Amino acid sequence: MDAALIAVLGTLLGSVVTHFFQARSTERVAGLARAEQLRQERISSYSAFAGALFDYRRSQNDRWFRAQEVPGSSQAEEARFASYEARISARQALARLQLVCDQAETRQLAEAAFELANCLHESVDEEDRDRRSRRCKDALTRFIESAAPSVR
Template sequence: METALIAVIGTLLGVAATHWFQSRAAERTAVLARAEQLRQERISTYSAFAGAVVDYRHSQNDRWFRAVREPGSEEAEESRHASYRQRTAARQALFRVQLVCDEPKTRQLAEDAFEVTNCMHDATGEAERAKRSQEAKDALARFIAAAAPGVR
């Protein structure tokens, strides 16, 4: 009888230990899967934001050139409206960055990249436009440099 009791207790302890180890392993797997999913989402979001800001900068340059060369023309107006569409796309991408980014500094760098790009069309001359365009490139590069370690 004692032997049977010891066997039952041993079996129950084995089942309990197995259950505990399996639940810990499942928990770790779930945490790792969540972290990988978030990393992939960040890569996608940061890439989309960078692309949207590049497109917006290009649109702002085009808007400036058309406004200077042909003020009030149909092409200048279409370029202005195209820059508005690109601004909307860039702002939407910025919102996604703000949702998935945990680092306040990185979020601020994304906002800075957007704002610098947003002000490009106000340049008063070619030199200032070129300077603002370069500042927008540099601001985006700072964002990417800050965001990259979080997705590696």
């Protein structure tokens, strides 16, 4: 009878230990899956922001050029409205980025790049526009360099 009791207790102990290790393994796998999902979301949101900001910068440059060529023309107005649409896309991408980015410095770099693009059309001359455009591009590059390690 003692042997049967020991066998039952051994089986129960084995079941408890197996359950414990399976639970830990399941938690670990779930944690890895969450981390990978977040990494994929970051890649998606960071690249969407970069693409939207490149487009916004381009549309702001186009807006400036059209306004310089013939102020108030239909082409200048079309370029202005196109820049508004690009700004909306860039702002949406920035908001999505802010939701998934847990690094304050990276968020600040993204926000700074957006603000530089936002003010580009206010340039007073070609030299100022070129300087602002380069600053915006450089700010976006700094954002990408800051964000890259978190998605590798």
